[in-house]
Amino acid sequence: xxxxxxxxxxxxxxxxxxxxxxxxxxxxxxxxxxxxxxxxxxxxxxxxxxxxxxxxxxxxxxxxxxxxxxxxxxxxxxxxxxxxxxxxxxxxxxxxxxxxxxxxxxxxxxxxxxxxxxxxxxxxxxxxxxxxxxxxxxxxxxxxxxxxxxxxxxxxxxxxxxxxxxxxxxxxxxxxxxxxxxxxxxxxxxxxxxxxxxxxxxxxxxxxxxxxxxxxxxxxxxxxxxxxxxxxxxxxxxxxxxxxxxxx
Amino acid sequence: xxxxxxxxxxxxxxxxxxxxxxxxxxxxxxxxxxxxxxxxxxxxxxxxxxxxxxxxxxxxxxxxxxxxxxxxxxxxxxxxxxxxxxxxxxxxxxxxxxxxxxxxxxxxxxxxxxxxxxxxxxxxxxxxxxxxxxxxxxxxxxxxxxxxxxxxxxxxxxxxxxxxxxxxxxxxxxxxxxxxxxxxxxxxxxxxxxxxxxxxxxxxxxxxxxxxxxxxxxxxxxxxxxxxxxxxxxxxxxxxxxxxxxxx
Numbered sequence: 001x002x003x004x005x006x007x008x009x010x011x012x013x014x015x016x017x018x019x020x021x022x023x024x025x026x027x028x029x030x031x032x033x034x035x036x037x038x039x040x041x042x043x044x045x046x047x048x049x050x051x052x053x054x055x056x057x058x059x060x061x062x063x064x065x066x067x068x069x070x071x072x073x074x075x076x077x078x079x080x081x082x083x084x085x086x087x088x089x090x091x092x093x094x095x096x097x098x099x100x101x102x103x104x105x106x107x108x109x110x111x112x113x114x115x116x117x118x119x120x121x122x123x124x125x126x127x128x129x130x131x132x133x134x135x136x137x138x139x140x141x142x143x144x145x146x147x148x149x150x151x152x153x154x155x156x157x158x159x160x161x162x163x164x165x166x167x168x169x170x171x172x173x174x175x176x177x178x179x180x181x182x183x184x185x186x187x188x189x190x191x192x193x194x195x196x197x198x199x200x201x202x203x204x205x206x207x208x209x210x211x212x213x214x215x216x217x218x219x220x221x222x223x224x225x226x227x228x229x230x231x232x233x234x235x236x237x238x239x240x241x242x243x244x245x246x247x248x
Numbered sequence: 249x250x251x252x253x254x255x256x257x258x259x260x261x262x263x264x265x266x267x268x269x270x271x272x273x274x275x276x277x278x279x280x281x282x283x284x285x286x287x288x289x290x291x292x293x294x295x296x297x298x299x300x301x302x303x304x305x306x307x308x309x310x311x312x313x314x315x316x317x318x319x320x321x322x323x324x325x326x327x328x329x330x331x332x333x334x335x336x337x338x339x340x341x342x343x344x345x346x347x348x349x350x351x352x353x354x355x356x357x358x359x360x361x362x363x364x365x366x367x368x369x370x371x372x373x374x375x376x377x378x379x380x381x382x383x384x385x386x387x388x389x390x391x392x393x394x395x396x397x398x399x400x401x402x403x404x405x406x407x408x409x410x411x412x413x414x415x416x417x418x419x420x421x422x423x424x425x426x427x428x429x430x431x432x433x434x435x436x437x438x439x440x441x442x443x444x445x446x447x448x449x450x451x452x453x454x455x456x457x458x459x460x461x462x463x464x465x466x467x468x469x470x471x472x473x474x475x476x477x478x479x480x481x482x483x484x485x486x487x488x489x490x491x492x493x494x495x496x
Contacts, residue, residue: 047355
């Protein structure tokens, strides 16, 4: 198994950095190969816009999907986007490692979705969801949160974690991935904020690292989150007699 | 009433640009004042990271909240962040105008949340939600989607729009805003993709512009989305006997 870890945290000594290092060590120890896309270290530009498209399909009006399709057809995708796509094509499993900022992924990772999942090249109106480009591959989120676990329970103050991560997981499914349940590390904060002693920080970090390694050792057994797909929909809406309408 | 429109689209002739211009015209015609924060035009940097903090609280380990609090205490916030906060402080109503990209706001606007809503300065553990800094002010999303309306209905293929926008709306509420229901313009796509004739594009644009102006003329009558607040929670979780647990 070959794994791509897309890593999105600015701190080189952060919990997130440790989790990415733990994933690499654990997977390599299991005989797998690992590649890391470190968005901050690479200086990835998350802003989709005209500056990435010197040869425009429409000089008059900039529409991202129009330009993505055009650049893709001409083989003129931006270099960093082409590199990320190559990395994705090699991977059997994609892990997105990030801290939850404002109930979502950091901007640098949001822009990775905006720019790398190229319209025309990697998806079209008919080539998405369970007919998506990456079908047969697996993807999962590994997320740290500042708030404690109870805040993210169904009636928690922070909002149910499934609801917060749904737009991201659904985007991965949109591209055809089998999406595994996310791995969560709750109550992770800056060393100067939540931990009275340096050893409290280190103890929490050791606990989080252990839990993540355990999860990864058994990742082959994980079953993906079930989503509805093309056979379930009637003109874009779940068919009225579909059993899931009554189960949810 | 003074309104701040935070505008996040790279195309100067886009639907989004027209909607922002429509909002300005409509509100000014109603005797209100309007300010626009055009994130693309301003070259806003959405990436939170060490490069914004020359004078660090912790040189050893970069944690965004630690550095935000430190810079805020020293009065050394980055210039663009200080400018955005000044704009927010002047506004009675904040409108976020953006296209739905990958089930969320574009990266440039996601980074506006990551960087501008400064820990320490604008919120702390006790100064958030209905005790948040911007309580008494109103905020709302104005969103264009590529998919048609039926895709975003409760059983739609794109996922219920309320669920997609929830992380963003909840972030506004977290800062204390009274959040109005979003304004949606569905089925908006690049001129080269969805519209057979230029006049189809213009006709759709006229329809969308009209609906948005109508909404804004009556914006004073809008009631905010109800959220639970401090009095409803018991140690971070909605109290077991709270009526909303049984109503949802």
